[in-house]
Amino acid sequence: MLSETIELRGHIIDSLILPKVLDEIITHGGSFKITEIKIGENRADQSFARIEVRGPSAAALDDLILRLRQHGAEVVEKKSVQLAAAPADGVFPQEFYTTTNQQTFVRLDDGEIEVQPALMDCAIVVDRTARKATATKFCGVKKGMEIVVGHKGIRVIPQQRSISRKDAFEFMAGNVSIEKPKSVVIREIAREFKRAREEKGKILVVAGPAVVHTGAAEHLEKLIEQGYVNLLFTGNGLAVHDIENALYGTSLGVQLEEGEVAEKGRENYMRAINVIRGAGGIRAAVASGLLTSGIMYTCVKHGVDFVLAGSIRDDGPLPDVITDALNAQEAMQAKIGGVTIALMMGTMLHSIAVANLLPATVKMLCVDINPGVVAKLADRGTFQAVGLVTDLEPFLRELAGCIESDR
């Protein structure tokens, strides 16, 4: 049996880090001896544990240590990362290390460098001269770049539960229950939004067309007008339905205002696309006075940046849509810096795409009437993702109301 000694620091008991580490050791065929443990007397105190980890073979022990690092385990004897050259453009060396979205450091020679940005599913490109470590997607890699392989010399700082209980995102973490009093939760979220704005954090909204179909556009517009949306990521669907509604008062042919509820088919939808194509894009249509209301109009008027990412089910699309998936990912990635809250509503595709780009420190709130969508998004193993199963229109109405009444 080979062994290695690891150390854990922080709120390792109540953030469940110690139990998870012991669990991993046993589950993967290892055994352990806790050689030292110091548990914080009260919540604010940090705890510490030194554990001797044993595995049946060098490979198994290596594999095990790799897993424990994801939980923040630090190997006592410090080693530098191993690097290998990328064999071709867009291809990583074989044993490349895959990043998580947690804060990560690599040890190079005597010091540690933080990997930037905290982006999942990347390899780490190391520039020895500049002493920089960059999380890089497949398309960003060039032949010969030096890339981290294996797992030595890597330290991950898992997101730890905060000490105060005041934070709605922690309290409700992973909660997707349908039968909950949502008013209380929505008031908490309104408070988080205000706190974010006070602290100059950016609020990102990711939204699908259901925001328009359910008649919730006006509430989202209010949030934009009051400065509670700094960035909107959506697709062709929401934009077209919003513009259809602005131009003709219908959404997929259904009239949203009082009066006759009449099915009008897809004509207005297709015509809305044609009008914006004719104008040369959304901003041009606003500038020329063609588009005078709606979510997209309000974004333009209030200088809220947006990305419309394309999909294969798009009609048209509008000229503003980025139809190439990689370009769209890059466009979103480029704008995501400084975001502290991401509100995702009514779209699984865009929400997952964006969640894959966010660091673990961003608070994610996913709202959908379909419990399956909420569960998929909220269940990302962090204390920072909250799911709410509810109808979009009343959710946004109440959120906008809370924010307004509290001013």
Next chain:
Amino acid sequence: MLSETIELRGHIIDSLILPKVLDEIITHGGSFKITEIKIGENRADQSFARIEVRGPSAAALDDLILRLRQHGAEVVEKKSVQLAAAPADGVFPQEFYTTTNQQTFVRLDDGEIEVQPALMDCAIVVDRTARKATATKFCGVKKGMEIVVGHKGIRVIPQQRSISRKDAFEFMAGNVSIEKPKSVVIREIAREFKRAREEKGKILVVAGPAVVHTGAAEHLEKLIEQGYVNLLFTGNGLAVHDIENALYGTSLGVQLEEGEVAEKGRENYMRAINVIRGAGGIRAAVASGLLTSGIMYTCVKHGVDFVLAGSIRDDGPLPDVITDALNAQEAMQAKIGGVTIALMMGTMLHSIAVANLLPATVKMLCVDINPGVVAKLADRGTFQAVGLVTDLEPFLRELAGCIESDR
């Protein structure tokens, strides 16, 4: 090939009756010849068709005619119903006719008698002397009673679509879409509620505990106070959670008011049951001043009648709960007369139980956040059932708001 001639009358084209009848004939191996057809020139006009139906054997033709009667087909040559005696208490004669919840007549000697009530899944007990025909459940039958067998001499009047398009229940029939602007629909429903009250129709609410869990109780109380609920059918669950909330401010241990969102477990829930058991029941607890708020309290104060029907998952239960399923069905059946609208929220068990007791003329609105529940209830093949997939709390809030603002 044997044949029989049937006649259809009413809005047989646009209520889809004629297409369904022709479909049934072909599907079941028959053939037809339309010997006369007169189609109303405009919507208000009734249409008429006389059809010669052919079948390969007497039994097949009989079976076919039985089906066509469910769509309102009338056999030209009029025959009396056939009767047989019940062989034992609680047992029907072998070939008993099973009722639907549509208006039905039986021909006895020279005249027709209407079957009362329009209740599904019953046999028809005929009292020749009193010339009465009664839809009777298994438990109501006594040995020797005369019961309709076969299908001769029965005429069913299927619910036909109304001529005016103003009616929300018809327009949305069977609609369970999630992505719809619900505000418009809720305003329509508020209008139906007002119309019902003006026309002295009773409004029945069937509700599950989610009404309390989601924080919607106060909105339901408003509807009760304003006279828009004449009857409440629910179970032990809603009543206990409502009383737990009234006594301790929690629902299943979750505090519903602003402030700390804290899990308190099941103590309050169990204590609420014990308090009402000690008091001798809900009405006694209101009378003695123990219970001073909540849905059940408001019902008692405003003289709204209620039935609490038991289920095998009940805790306690409260003394007011009818624990025997047959007694509970009878209690509901006894109060259902005069109901014109049934609003069903957050309970599949009670909703199906009640739907089985309602005549086809009652308008049913089913609201649930689970599309499966809504689909099951709304899909009853009538023009009178509407499903709405949404969250209960905002639904009730908006409905109560619409009714109030419009006064």
Next chain:
Amino acid sequence: MLSETIELRGHIIDSLILPKVLDEIITHGGSFKITEIKIGENRADQSFARIEVRGPSAAALDDLILRLRQHGAEVVEKKSVQLAAAPADGVFPQEFYTTTNQQTFVRLDDGEIEVQPALMDCAIVVDRTARKATATKFCGVKKGMEIVVGHKGIRVIPQQRSISRKDAFEFMAGNVSIEKPKSVVIREIAREFKRAREEKGKILVVAGPAVVHTGAAEHLEKLIEQGYVNLLFTGNGLAVHDIENALYGTSLGVQLEEGEVAEKGRENYMRAINVIRGAGGIRAAVASGLLTSGIMYTCVKHGVDFVLAGSIRDDGPLPDVITDALNAQEAMQAKIGGVTIALMMGTMLHSIAVANLLPATVKMLCVDINPGVVAKLADRGTFQAVGLVTDLEPFLRELAGCIESDR
């Protein structure tokens, strides 16, 4: 600040007991000092912690200790339970202690007595003379019985995770994912079934009518024939549809065998009820040769005991149905002793009712195509409940196949 000292024993780290206890203390406004901690070196070793718990007032400390006891905390200074007399038949004294379904002991004078059975949502009736402590539902209590109040002198042994990882129920605990390779899971379950039979544990099946609708009856019959079902809890629905299928080859009018897929309406369903009512019950119908196949027939033939619990949506019902909810609960409770695995399929009502009667030691497997139902049942905070979101027919087919092939 007042303080009390508690002790925790067992797998308190990897069963998450210590983290949960510390969490509860902080969350409820207390603070702690860990005065001694000994963590097992490897998984089989038990751990131990002694913690000084401090609270702001005697009442708050009392409340806090009560919560910690649910996690197995033992107060170092031992006290006897407090008892009070029931004020009336069916009513508990005000501050009654509410049981969980975990193993529980009460301290009386110098010794401890185990509460029997391990049944949730009961009060504990103590018979000092016989030194017996009985978990008793509301209806079981008589005026003057001595009942535990407050929380002193109670010790709860929470279900701890087992040491070996071989157990499918632990591994998948709470798992309701749709996108999982179910074949692997089903093979594990088949092994659990075999193990249960070898160890003379009883297997309880709780099933809803979807077992018949989906064409899965034959697979359930195979399990019964091979001795893998010791007890069947179901309702009127499954029994009638099963008998309809046995007598007429249809389920709710849909033919289950190859050939024409034809809707036949509710006649066969109603006739099936009538036939069994005429015969005097299921067993009588089997004895007289009327009923010669199906699930209910196979139960009778193989001496498998069943309970048919009534509900308010039942038609008929069959004479075998216990229509009173309390009587049905009692009938199920009376037969539940010795059950080690409960397989729940296609019924939320019966599954929750039965789950409420089971001790925490019983392994529960809930199978349904609706993720909401599975989540509700699997999420009971134990390591022993497993949820599987899948279609009933292929699930039962594969389970029966695994059991057969492995013999």
Next chain:
Amino acid sequence: MLSETIELRGHIIDSLILPKVLDEIITHGGSFKITEIKIGENRADQSFARIEVRGPSAAALDDLILRLRQHGAEVVEKKSVQLAAAPADGVFPQEFYTTTNQQTFVRLDDGEIEVQPALMDCAIVVDRTARKATATKFCGVKKGMEIVVGHKGIRVIPQQRSISRKDAFEFMAGNVSIEKPKSVVIREIAREFKRAREEKGKILVVAGPAVVHTGAAEHLEKLIEQGYVNLLFTGNGLAVHDIENALYGTSLGVQLEEGEVAEKGRENYMRAINVIRGAGGIRAAVASGLLTSGIMYTCVKHGVDFVLAGSIRDDGPLPDVITDALNAQEAMQAKIGGVTIALMMGTMLHSIAVANLLPATVKMLCVDINPGVVAKLADRGTFQAVGLVTDLEPFLRELAGCIESDR
């Protein structure tokens, strides 16, 4: 009141065309007089109706006639289509006619030209010289092309129900019930597959990664090997998970074969992408012997054409993925000719994208465990879309079994 006379031909009663037409007239404020009606005596006979339609204004009547044309109404007085020039590349003239996916003819001078292909959400580009009418998407239009505007001179042939009842797709049209005996349905589908192959129709499979996650890949491979898949449309997700499974035996880190069910995280997934990127693509990886099993391998080996359409949530992606949405739509459109059955499994995004490209004559079968997805796809108002709510693995296992056993 202005009037116009229309004619309807075909199975206008039992395909519900006449009722729908009368309904549209009334609903949109018109009125009608049936001046002639001839109803086929038996099912094979065609019916005929001549109807005088009246509207309150020329615009309203025009609008109404447009709607009636979608149901196949033909205006008695024949007119040529109106054409207008496209104002710019990628922009249609203002009043452009939007196509459906039904067979459509335009009248030009004295004759009629069929619009090719039958593709929805397009404009119709007319080439007078070549006498060709082409359904064209936004991106296909060039400045100056002549495009149909208004609705005159257009004739739509709605898909009519076939006379025989043998066809599973018609029988189950729109059926999404969970509680159905699926074995019967699957046998019908197997027959449709065989019929398609005999009649040289192409079978298109659209599949999401759940096919691999649920362990169903081997069944899909069998269908491919036996020649029952002519075309596979999917995305990066399925391909990567399939290749991960082929290379490492896991899907998203979960082992699919018997043995330990262990979570291995995302390493294998990322490594699989890297391997194929290194090889230069799927076909190259097969050719070089790197990839020797799985769905993608089987497609390559059996010459089954595939399109991998990109999305913004893709990792990697594989070199074979078409990352631009418009290019991906075009690639799919280019291969779709000759498809008679489309089987869609476990992907809403790709299924909707493909459904938008299919003519109304293609039979669509949508299989998903989520009833919402099935409902959205099956509810396209045709007799040709069937939905099945079930688990993918047993569905494909049984389908492959039926096809094999029947040979």
